[in-house]
Amino acid sequence: MMMMFIIRRLMQTIPVVVGVTFVVFFIMQLVPGDPAVLLAGEGASKETIQAIREQLGLNRPLFVQYFDYLMNVFRGDFGVSLKNSQPVLDEILVRLPITMELAFFSIIFTIILGMTAGIISAIKPYSLTDSTVMIIALLGISLPSFWFGLMMMYFFSVKLQILPVAGWDSILHIILPALTLGAGGAAIVARMTRSSMLEVIRQDYIRTARAKGLRERVIIYKHALRNALIPVITVVGLQFGALLGGTVLVESIFAINGLGRMIVDAIRMRDLPMVQGGVLVASLVFVIVNLFVDVLYRFFNKRIELN
Amino acid sequence: MIEKNKPILEVKGLKTHFSTKRGVSKAVDGIDFTLHKGETLGIVGESGCGKSMTSLSILRLIPSPPGKIAGGQILFKGKDLVTLSENEMREIRGNEISMIFQEPMTSLNPVIPVGEQIAEALRLHQKLGRKAAWDKAVEMLKLVGIPSPEKRAKQEPFQLSGGMRQRVMIAMALACTPEVLIADEPTTALDVTIQAQILELIKDLQSKLGMGVIMITHDLGVVAETCDTVAVMYAGNIIEHAPTDKIFEHPKHPYTQGLLDSLPKIHEDQEELRTIEGSVPSPYHFPAGCRFASRCPFQQPICHEKQPELLEQKDGVKVRCWMYTDQWTGPVGKKEAVK
Secondary structure, eight states: OHHHHHHHHHHHHHHHHHHHHHHHHHHHHHSSSOHHHHHHOTTOOHHHHHHHHHHHTTTSOHHHHHHHHHHHHHTTOOOBOTTTOOBHHHHHHHHHHHHHHHHHHHHHHHHHHHHHHHHHHHHSTTSHHHHHHHHHHHHHHHSOHHHHHHHHIIIIIIISOOSOSSOSSSHHHHHHHHHHHHHHHHHHHHHHHHHHHHHHHTSHHHHHHHHTTOOHHHIIIIIIHHHHHHHHHHHHHHHHHHHHHHHHHHHHHTTOOSHHHHHHHHHHHTOHHHHHHHHHHHHHHHHHHHHHHHHHHHHHOTTSOOO | OOOOSOEEEEEEEEEEEEEETTEEEEEEEEEEEEEETTOEEEEEOOTTSSHHHHHHHHTTOOOTTTEEEEEEEEEETTEEGGGSOHHHHHHHBTTTEEEEOSOTTTSSOTTSOHHHHHHHHHHHHSOOOHHHHHHHHHHHHHHTTOSSHHHHHTSOGGGSOHHHHHHHHHHHHHTTOOSEEEEESTTTTSOHHHHHHHHHHHHHHHHHHOOEEEEEESOHHHHHHHOSEEEEEETTEEEEEEEHHHHHHSOOSHHHHHHHHTSOOSSSOOSSOOOOOSOOOOTTSOOSSOTTGGGOTTOOHHHHHSOOOOEEOTTSOEEOOGGGSTTOOSOOHHHHHOO
């Protein structure tokens, strides 16, 4: 059952991925600026630009270019960078693990901090602790990550000098970017966990658990949390998408050579194949994470029909 | 043989109040009753009369705040449950006093296999190991008549029908062989055919285990079928307390009479069902006199002045009504009609 479901969901991702290539390809065409002009450099003659254009196949009709690109992608060929003629895939394979590492630590941070805060709040609703935690969470949602990142950098790296300012060498380098990237998600998860817990605590089966003489701890962690987590899992899945978008900013702030920064640089250079490759891989990651969330969701909530 | 006369649970002057923005709601306002070993006591009354709150008070499961036990004693084997610490209370819940709830569809945890939901109480109270507790849980499912219990124990509630879920609830409540079982409308949510089976099952297990049962219901049919004695509740009070046959044959309190009158009768040609005029007073503002007075066909000035006490009559029936006191000056309505 579960296997069939996973296979079916994987099949469904194919049109999504094709759609992504389509959107990315044509949006890049709308962006002003000609890659051939940029490549040729300032003061290049028209002939040179035309030659570059022909060499790169940019003079062919758009749809031909697109289908060409699509076929190559399915063969695992993402094209070569217009900037340095290196295969796009090679560059992505270097950058992707860095971004994944950052995303992984951020999401772990989001989950642990968000859920803990949510549970603490829900155990004593409307108390001082609850209000404090929820105000912090509101701040977490409201603060823009570029500002929050810079403040963290200023406080922990410049003032206290306990964490490195930027770069990506050791586990210490991960902490600040992961916190910056995960903060907003953690706040959302905290609020979601709290409201979901408060909803679950009122249910009849919690009263049954109490009538059984169970300890409050068992009631919270065994009987309430598993039910409360069902909607939270969905939120975490969605947050992962937002988080991938956030890597673009955070990698730029902390000078991390990940996928996000690669895409930003490529956009600046009109390095079309690079942008397309980067966005395609990022959306693939997102699709896979969503699939994973769906599977998890079903694991936690077996009532959902597997269809 | 089960020793029937030993009191196991004595409730004395129990008051459960809720403090809300609108004021204090006196959901349970000074009730007394005694439950003996092997006895089934029915608590009947309309919705909101305080019967469920009484049962939740016994297990100290009143949502607090806003609710709290404002007075009285609940003596279980001589111990006053009201004064026990939360830890001591936990050892009694699900172990010595258990409860079956009204809603089998929502009273089981949807994500935990039913066998585990029974087994966890056994591990907690009887200190059984994992395997032993599981085996006992399967045995309990068999006892309550669930077919292929080994398979069912591993299933989650959504895979079971309503009747089966209520059987699971019963298995859970009885797993630790409690001395008192509180059944709060155990059959209300079930089909009529299943109702009879569930009631039969509770009676059957009661005679095997010798526990005292408090049957909370608004269904007089259930009372007639299962209870030895009945306490009729109205607006937070017990207004009549008598052996079941006496309640059905010679109801004393005008409210009890009205309650029985409002039952549709199969042998009589009735155009319309009889009802009791008026409505229950708000638990925030009970009148000074008898709480039923404004709806009572026999009401006298005294009824509106002072609340009557629950007094034992010569035949052993306890009733809270001025009609059965020396102060009564009015006509004696249905009282005389009673042979």
